[in-house]
Amino acid sequence: MAGESDKEILLVYDRECPVCERYSQVLRIKESVGELKIVNAREDSEIMKEITARGLDVDQGMVLKMGDQYYYGSDAIHALALISSRSGLFNRLNYWMFRSRTLSRILYPLLRWCRNLLLKMLGRTRINNLNRAGKEKF
Template sequence: MKREEILLVYDRECPACHAYCQVVNIRDSVGDLRIVDAREDSFVMEEITSQGLDIDQGMVLKMGGQLYYGADAIHALALIGSRSGLFNRMNYWMFKSKTAASILYPMLRFCRSILLKLLGKTKINNLNIEGNDKF
C-alpha cells in the first residue's frame, strides 16, 4: 500500500521558515512529508497560484488533495505532527488550537517579513502583484 505524500510548501530563502520545516515531523501513520521550495517551479506551486494563494503571506500544506494555507497549514501540521522531541511537542501545544494558530501565525509572518527585509530578500510574488517584489 502506497503511503500518502504530504507536501509542505515554503520559502526556502527564509532562514526561520527553513529551520521550522527541517525540524517539524509528522506521525508515520499519517504519511510521508515532502518539503517543497516555493521558489522552484512545481506542479503544486501552479496549483497554489491558480487558487489565488499568495505564498509570501503563508506556507501551504497539501494533504488529501486539499490545500491548507497560513494559519490553517500550521494548525494541520500540529495535529498530524509527531510529539517526539521538544520542538514537535511545543509545536503541537502552540498550534493545536485553530484559534491560537490564527492569532500566532500573523505575528510569525510579520517577524518573517522583517527578517527577509533585513536580509535583502525579494518576495516570491507568485501572483505577480505589481510592486510586490520587495519586503
C-alpha cells in the same frame, strides 16, 4: 487500499527564509500519516502552479497539501501541529501552541510579520507568485 502517493504530504514554503527552513527540518510527522515532502515556493513546479491558480499568496502563508486538501497559513500550521509527532521538545511545543485553530489564527500573523521583517533585513525578494511580473523587495 490507498496508494503510496496518497500518503504524500507536501509543505510549500520559502526555503530562503531561515526560520521556515529550520521549522521544516525539526518538524516530525507521524509515520502513520504519511511522508512529508518539502517544496521550495521559489522554484517553478506543478504544485506552485496549482497554488497560484487557487489564488494563494505564498508570501503571506505556507501551503500544506494532503491528498486533495489544501491548508494555507494558520490552517497549515494548525494541521501540521495535529499530524506531527510529540517526540522532542520542539514538536511538543509546536503541538501545544498550534493545536488550537483559534490560537493558530492569532499567532500566525505575528510569525508572518517576523518572517517578512527578517527577509527584508536579509535583502531577499518576495516570491510574488500571484504577480510574477514585478519582483519587488519587502
